[in-house]
Amino acid sequence: AFAIASQFATRNAAHEVKIIELIKGLTDKPITASHQLSSKLNGPRRALTAVLNARLIGIIDQLISRCEITLSRMSINAPLMVVRGDGALISSSEAREKPIETILSGPAASIVGAKWMTDLTLGFVSDIGGTTTDVALLKDGRPALDPAGARVGNFRTMVEAVAVRTTGLGGDSQVHFLSEGLKGGLHLGPKRLVPISLLAHQEPQIHDILDEQLRTSAPGEYDGKFVRLISNPVEHSLTSRDIKVLSRIERNSKPLKSVIQTRIEIKSLERLVSRGIAQVSGVTPSDASHVLKNMTTWDGEAAEKAITLFGRRRKGSGDLLTETAEDLSRMIIAQLHRQTALFLLESAFHEEDKFNQPAEELANNILMFEGLTGHKNIVKIDTGLNLPVVALGASSGSYYPAIGDLLKCDMILPKHSDVANAIGAVVGRITMRVQGSITSPSEGQFRVHFPHGPKDFLNEEKALTSLENFLLDKAINKARGSGAEDIVTKVFRDIKKAKAEARHVFVEAILTVEASGRPRISEKI
Template sequence: MASPLLLGIDTGGTYTDAVLFREDEGVIAKAKSLTTRHDLSEGISGAVEAVLARSGIPAAEIAMVSLSTTLATNALVEGQGGRAALVMIGFGPEDIARGGLSEALGTDPVIFLPGGHDVHGNETPLEMTMLEEALPTLGPKVSSFAVAGYFAVRNPAHEISVRDRIRELSHKPVTCSHELSSKLGGPRRALTTLLNARLVSIIDRLIGSTEDFLEKSGIHAPLMVVRGDGALMSAGEARLRPIETILSGPAASLVGARYLTGLDEAVVSDIGGTTTDVAIIQGGKPKLALDGANVGGHKTMVEAVALRTFGLGGDSEVHIDDRGLEAKITLGPRRILPLSLLVATYGDSVLSAIDMQLRATHTGRHDGRFAVRIALNEALVGSLQPQEQALLARIGSAPVALNALLTMNSQKSVLDRLVGRGLVYLSGITPSDALHVLGRQGQWNADAARLGLQLAARKKTGAGREIATSPEDLAGKIVARLTRQSSEILLSACLAEDGAESVNPSVSLAVDRALKRVPGIARFSISLDRPLVGLGASAPVYYPAIADMLGAESIIPSDADVANAIGAVVGHIRVTATVTITSPEEGVYIVTGAGETTTIIGEASALEAAEERAVIAARRKAGQEEAQGILISIEKEIMAPEVEGGRKLVEARIVATATGRPRMAHPQS
């Protein structure tokens, strides 16, 4: 009997991938479709319908669907997401400056409430008057709330009370910090919670679109989502904890890379439309960042694969600095719609607008740049400032040239805020357009790419020379810049793994000489000690040159373009439950976590009770995920130093981990 038929889907910033897979056969069929952010179900249906057509297998035979996505990652890198209010219980304004919370908070509102608990779970009285006074005016201005309480991991009662009150008065989504992490460190936990709240609407829309399509297609199978550590979680849990899906797509790619190559040691680099993700396979396993994922400059408490994500991809914004004697090209970190894709999607009206700009006697400040309105999110629109609403109203369903849209300098920052809120796309030239000009890609409109690069090439440097002699010349410079910038970020990631973060490849003269292979009496060279595995649809185009620059062996698997979707279906469910023991006085032990706080006499009894509670909680969590064949493992971290000649337990953490395979649906006849 054949193994169950599995469907893997990856919704990335540019493409949605789908694979059909059996454990005993491998990849049966694969397909791609453009990701449609205005209605994600369109991209999902396009990829899945194509892969089913290629395989000739009825949809009803699919036993499990697993989804990986870069949407949450991209949102953090690009600064997108809903506006969230942060409620801090027992913290003060000075705590905002810690753990990167102030930078993450930006202009979003924060409310400080008296309350919280101490290290043993004892409370300071909670006072919600300020919250209740603020909610009537604050509620309509935000799309969600984040609640973080002092020592909430030891006693979440105050977070739960505040959460319930917010839901009662505002009916908005609320995230509590104790639901996301069991670790101490209030400001970082608050940051993680804030980011989770911002991502709720993004992931909810993705999962809802997927579920709608599966239902219409007759696919009645469990839907799983890949977490940032490569494990699987149910769709329902992903809706509540979308922050755990950051690095989901890259994590799935890493799992897929291991499956496709069988390598025990490798550097894996996955280039997408928006980001490049770099990770290490060591000892046959993905290396984990146990201290928390760092994405978009935010150091979260989300356990994930040790990926470093950079805002560099095939659709990265091309910046041309023409103020010096020589033009300087840099890429990213923002993703924009390639002109070739814009014209392929919206037709010849955009092509005509570009042609008119080319025929103009004077270059425009925003030549080759367009704005496109995304399908409205009423909750986000309602929270906009008047000037933001006014500018958004001028952007219709068809692309608008920025030269016509931006009549005042101040409107540029307003437009950037609309882009950051996920309400508007920008379009312009990208590395993907450069490849179309060079004939190395051809899926979109090459004429638009050529005209766009021709416009950009007309810019003049401080010396009065045009920055490029032709579209092909400029395209070559853009691709060369992507090769160099990719090499720098790969080196940066590898040096950081080696503990040499102080070396910055982008400014190091030694690294520059090594990458350029500059001859000299003193020669510098750089090489990697393991192969470079390139993933992504454009990997065969970019990575041979990148690997050559880095002195590494280049490996590009045959299914490198869908490694993320493959990784999505070969993972397991993995959940944890943490119980903590503290001792406020000799012989008395407080057990917190995974249930009510209890006081137990005797260390041995407390440890036994804590382990039992952790196992029960982990098994219950795995059962909620409908995991099959559950296995439990226990880890104990006991801090018990010698104090005045005697052993003193300061803290013990008991972590139970439950693993299992996802539930499979029975194929329908």
């Protein structure tokens, strides 16, 4: 694929258009032009966005092709739609051309689904999974967008996508023992483990190993942890130490202490896990939920054994961390509640514009934590959220009612929260958003920047009307081309003027036109 970017293509795309024509005369490879992805300036970032888009074309083309083959085999004659990163739907052909616009489509679909299930117009949506928790703001009934553009890895693009904040906290998060201080404590995440309850459900033989570890008088550092092989690696990509550790791992789970012989080998195991070669199993909140009978899907007995082993650790005072598996399970769940509540507060502080401190520092201030627990002494501290929260995810019903109590906010638990993203994809609308600009090279002159080249007007309203009509036609045609019907449009004018010598001088106008409609149900309609 080819990527084309010109520094001021959003003001005049003639150069990019000409290069597209030249490349098409030489090859049939896909072409991405930066002015097709964004109407904003910042040439370098627009160029980066074009390059990333070009690199994604082949990947999404394969995915869509396989979906189309499957639909054909099932005799389903319906248009294939793809969720965009802002929650709107686009046609498969549009997704093939602009795959970068599908970034964060999963979280965006969940938010659209949450809106449909609750009819909420303002509030937070929190989606807990096995590995992470995603939090986003629903504003005016729509997902709030990231004004800085979506991220792809370490790169900031110019793609409009939902503003999602993610933390490594989920039902399968690793439980860490904090030995500092007399009381000790717990911390969850950010790494994911296979829950012991799930591992035992798949491999019942680990009960024998857990029983053997429970019979020992002194707890081992790696008690209650297992490792197993899940894929065959390409050995030339591994170090000699990685290969040595790998040689001790089998398809059937083995105790971690039989695989790790020195501390330096832990890094090798982490590399094997990060590359999808091995999996580590240990105590997670899902196991705690099984012990407390909040979940009964997997092997609760194995979870209780592993948590009993974990609880044999000693605090700084010399006492056991807990006396029973039930007590430790309650501690684990309470820690998940606290960390989730603090992350929701952090997400809320990101939306506040009154404070000059980083949101993370504000949320993790000791006063915030004390406020959650209702500190009342000489000083009374109260902390909470002033907006409702929609909780999504298969395990949200187990965890989020207590989180709502901590935050003193309305906690909404939709009936089908575990399939919110699927619902969002079904109920979503095709939405095409186009943008154009008008500048003023000299007083009384208004330059409209059309894709085919600039055009000057001597009247402000005529310039605005001309651009608006052009954008309306473009947005409606794009929406119709993506399969939308019953199209409605919205026009947003952002006119910037400066005050000079007691009069207002036109500086710039940005017009945005949005055309949206429901997708046609069938190609035949």
